[in-house]
Amino acid sequence: MDDIGPKVRFDAVTRTFGETHAVDSVTLDIAGGAFVALVGQSGSGKSTLLKTVNRLVVPTSGRVAIDDRDVAADPLPLLRRRIGYVFQNVGLFPHLSVAENIAIPLRIAGDRDAVRVDELLDLVELPRALATRMPAELSGGQRQRVGIARALAARPRLMLMDEPFGALDPVTRDSLGGAVRALHDRLALTTIMVTHDMAEALLLADRVLVMERGRIVADETPSALLAGEGGTTAQALVAIPRTQAERLLAIER
Numbered sequence: 001m002d003d004i005g006p007k008v009r010f011d012a013v014t015r016t017f018g019e020t021h022a023v024d025s026v027t028l029d030i031a032g033g034a035f036v037a038l039v040g041q042s043g044s045g046k047s048t049l050l051k052t053v054n055r056l057v058v059p060t061s062g063r064v065a066i067d068d069r070d071v072a073a074d075p076l077p078l079l080r081r082r083i084g085y086v087f088q089n090v091g092l093f094p095h096l097s098v099a100e101n102i103a104i105p106l107r108i109a110g111d112r113d114a115v116r117v118d119e120l121l122d123l124v125e126l127p128r129a130l131a132t133r134m135p136a137e138l139s140g141g142q143r144q145r146v147g148i149a150r151a152l153a154a155r156p157r158l159m160l161m162d163e164p165f166g167a168l169d170p171v172t173r174d175s176l177g178g179a180v181r182a183l184h185d186r187l188a189l190t191t192i193m194v195t196h197d198m199a200e201a202l203l204l205a206d207r208v209l210v211m212e213r214g215r216i217v218a219d220e221t222p223s224a225l226l227a228g229e230g231g232t233t234a235q236a237l238v239a240i241p242r243t244q245a246e247r248l249l250a251i252e253r
């Protein structure tokens, strides 16, 4: 890969919904090529913050820039074409085949001749024979992989993933997580991944951001978090997988 993914800057980004400060004055720099996990409890503002990057949500104030260019500066199709987005609930079109679902970002971009469905299925390790299936004929894990293939279709350098492994069994979740990290490395992407699962964040990301009530309350590497850094909210989240692991080890003994 010739170059690495873009850097992303959030500059005092706030988004309110009525009285709710979904995102509250977030300032943040994400380096090009980084794999960043955004964790926090339900309702802490993770999805809202993520969506300000591809303008699914417009900030009430503040701005977001990709490689120093304000995301508000470009027409939406142009912006979205450069950003892969994996939805919180997969969001495949039920009446379209796997191949048609994957090709949607390319069709929106008017790029009819470049539909590389086979190549994209290979990339996410799905059999090419699945191309003609309908989403209802796939397992949950296969559907998530199709969602990832679709997000990669227009060759974005920036990936936004909102709970990409939601509602999967732990084994599938684990293998798909590894596959996503491998893709990130191989394609030299910048990835921002929302998850409520701290163990997943610690295992996959270079950097973990913890959100609470619209704010970033911790910004640490996995090793710093595991060494006890990041404050109480972060440490409460780190304690969950750690306690589980300790209980399991106790059973073993």
Ligand SMILES: Nc1ncnc2c1ncn2[C@@H]1O[C@H](COP(=O)(O)OP(=O)(O)OP(=O)(O)O)[C@@H](O)[C@H]1O
Residues within 6 Å of the ligand: 017, 020, 021, 022, 040, 041, 042, 043, 044, 045, 046, 047, 048, 049, 196
């Ligand atoms: N379109 C909207 N209209 C009104 N309120 C909203 C809207 N979107 C989000 N909110 C509110 O903003 C807050 C943050 O929501 P957000 O979806 O960003 O949380 P989250 O951290 O992604 O949660 P989850 O883990 O449950 O997906 C919540 O209180 C939510 O109810």
Ligand SMILES: [Mg+2]
Residues within 6 Å of the ligand: 046, 047, 048, 088, 162
């Ligand atoms: Mg969410």
